[in-house]
Amino acid sequence: MTPDSRKQLRKQLRTARRSLSRAAQQRASLQLVRRLSQSRLLLRSQHLAFYLAADGEIDPALLLAHCRRLRKTCYLPVLHRWPATGMGFQRLLPQQRWTRNRYGIREPLANRKLQVKPWRLDLVLMPLVGFDDAGNRLGMGGGFYDRTFAYRHRRQNWQKPVLLGLAHACQKTASLPVASWDVPVDGIVSDREQLLLRPGLQRS
Ligand SMILES: Nc1nc2c(c(=O)[nH]1)N(C=O)[C@@H](CNc1ccc(C(=O)N[C@@H](CCC(=O)O)C(=O)O)cc1)CN2
Ligand SMILES: Nc1ncnc2c1ncn2[C@@H]1O[C@H](COP(=O)(O)OP(=O)(O)OP(=O)(O)O)[C@@H](O)[C@H]1O
Secondary structure (H helix, E strand, O other): OHHHHHHHHOOOOOOOHHHOOOHHHHHHHHHHHHHHHHOOHHHOOEEEEEOOOOOOOOOOOHHHHHHHHHHEEEEEEEEOOOOOOOOOEEEEEOOOEEEOOOOOOOOOOOOHHHHEHHHHHHHHEEEOEEEEOOOOOOOOOOHHHHHHOHHHOOOOOOOOOOOEEEEHHHEOOOOOOOOOOOOOOOOOOOOOOOEEEOOOOOOO
């Protein structure tokens, strides 16, 4: 797949998710809570990274609210200031102050003291633009998640964190090409299915 066709596919999948009705979005968000709130994966995780849905992404907000009620420590991605290309995960505060990143996505006002090393997290919910049955993923194209978790290339079987991609079922494609820098996810959950790819990640 050429960079151009990757770009085309990304555009097409982003349009598909943005075209979902509000009702379909709400149903999908509820499905996420149903699938994940009682899962061992969630129950066992104390430090969890979320995202604030944008651009028609499946919305984990209900799940985030659930986790905060359970007193789990929840984090959101914060982009390092341009031209830096890094991304941190910052702990959410009860009285959070907000800003917008360079793409217009709301994020916590940066405070490095509240950011953790990615390997300290137990579970990272990653927004996907596209995915296939093998667990290959297509993101927004910034490479932020790939760079943050690149350390996984150097050592197989990192226990932490579990990377769980979230997407609408309509974002599934036949097969995605893998780039050398792509960090595979350990599982993918959509409103219709859950693929657990890492051996040892248990169902239910
Ligand atoms: N909700 C959410 N938050 C997130 C991400 C995400 O995918 N979803 N990210 C995941 O990485 C990071 C932000 N990454 C992003 C990367 C590209 C674009 C984007 O809209 N790119 C433009 C091109 C802009 C340009 O070239 O300057 C585009 O595709 O139109 C948005 C977010 C951190 N926060
Ligand atoms: N480990 C890395 N080191 C340096 N650059 C990287 C790394 N990983 C990815 N990149 C760069 O990021 C760019 C975007 O990669 P890609 O198209 O795979 O994004 P993506 O997977 O859709 O985005 P994301 O990881 O944010 O979800 C690529 O041009 C690539 O060169």
